[in-house]
Amino acid sequence: MTSPNDAAARTGLPHALQAMWAIVARELAKFMRQTGRLVSALVRPLLWLAVFAAGFRNVFGVAIAEPYDTYIPYDVYIAPGLIGMVLLFNGMQSSLAMVYDREMGLMRLLLTAPLPRTWILLSKLVATAVLSLIQALAFVAIAWLLGTELPVWGPQTPHVIVAAVSAALMLGALGLLLSVHIKQLENFAGTMNFVIFPMYFMSTALYPLWKLEEAGADWVFQIARFNPFTHAVEWLRFALYDKDPGMSPWIVLGTLALCFGVASWGYDPQRGFGALTKRG
Template sequence: MTPAVQARRGVPHALQALRAIVLREVLKFSQQTGRLVSALVRPLLWLAVFAAGFRNVFGVAIVEPYDTYIPYDVYIAPGLIGMVLLFNGMQSSLAMVYDREMGLMRLLLTAPLPRSWLLFCKLCATALLSVLQALAFVIVALLLGTDLPVFEWSVLHALVALLAGALMLGALGLLLSVHIKQLENFAGTMNFVIFPMYFMSTALYPLWKLQESGAEWVYQLARFNPFTHAVEWIRFALYGKDPGLAPWVVLGCLAVFFGLACWGYDPQRGFGGLTKRGGGA
């Protein structure tokens, strides 16, 4: 068989792998109704309870990208959308560790397709589920009275930002799954990833508030936090404003995280610990 024929056949096989992996994750998610409920309850509690006590905090100043005074629930809505993406990205890391424990990752990564493509298929499945959950949250937030410009043309840009943020955080979860060797270690590792990334960002307060309060070190950490740029891209895109460097930071981090994850799942390094664990069994 000539290389040209192999290449032509390789494309359908690659697309079939993408379809199969994405469908597997979607079907698995559809059978876990509690997962969707928990994904919605968490940000909705922040929106309905936490935001209620600070509803007019940002009425004292106009902050970009807003052109007028805004209630607090409107400000934190993009951050809560980011929370959905963040938690699902970390949830995908747990699923990867579980698949590795069950031996499914070994079967996947020994398939006759490039390892990077197979991991990309997993990443696409994670991002799709993240976006669907985020859209479900937006619908419920609108029903609760949060004023979001979802009926403007800028929402198309926001969907691009949403997808890019989901891919970046999914790639981070993929990278973390390389280093989390056992399910028992997952909770501790996540506590050192999710909460610092979320609270040291602009999800709950703008950067200038951190600097104004004198918390300079928190301000600097928030500036260089990739999650900050994902949230800001979503926020600015919703209102049709220029997000600045945020897209470049998000896409750059996506490339770095995914590249490191592919390197971590190198068969010569034991598929992220798979060979070593399998050899000791």
């Protein structure tokens, strides 16, 4: 027979944290077995850094703008955006993993565990953020070896960590939300093309907002202003120089809360997987 103490142990905070660690450890173990995953995640931003940035190394420098106090080479400017690219693509990759687990029945088993559904989804989100940050740290290290040094270490380090963790969680929550809508793996590529590329190119990852406004690209400028990915990149960029990021943290955290809340609602078994899309 099960004693009341055993039942309480399975419903308390230690049990919940143990379950979260189990989910995170599972994702880490999968990541360690997939050796090509880290390589493929780093090839894309490193190509941008080593090839694209090299061709436009001195393009950025026509004006000094916050958070920079002096002229900087173009590769230093786009490095925070490329860190954002790593976080963005891993967040979307987590969406693919969720769809796969759902098709294989693993998510259904996981969601029937004796824990709040929100906690299980939060655990998946934390696992996604941990993997994103590992890949981002690997990118920063390789970028340093290539000659692009970022001011990561110093008094600003806690601010950088908070910005990076928040951005990873926000983009992971977006991937979690998309996994509600994507019913089959075959639909993943098309959906991602309508999310990843607009979010990345219509942001400040590759060029500052004032450049867009100066060029007269008003509609791109307005989209970039309200793009949550822009604010994730800007928060990280300003954190590296320990400057005030303005409203960016609030927009990132607000988007995180919104995406996670809607995703949790979408994974309600009373509605079923992908119930949101049935109404469209």
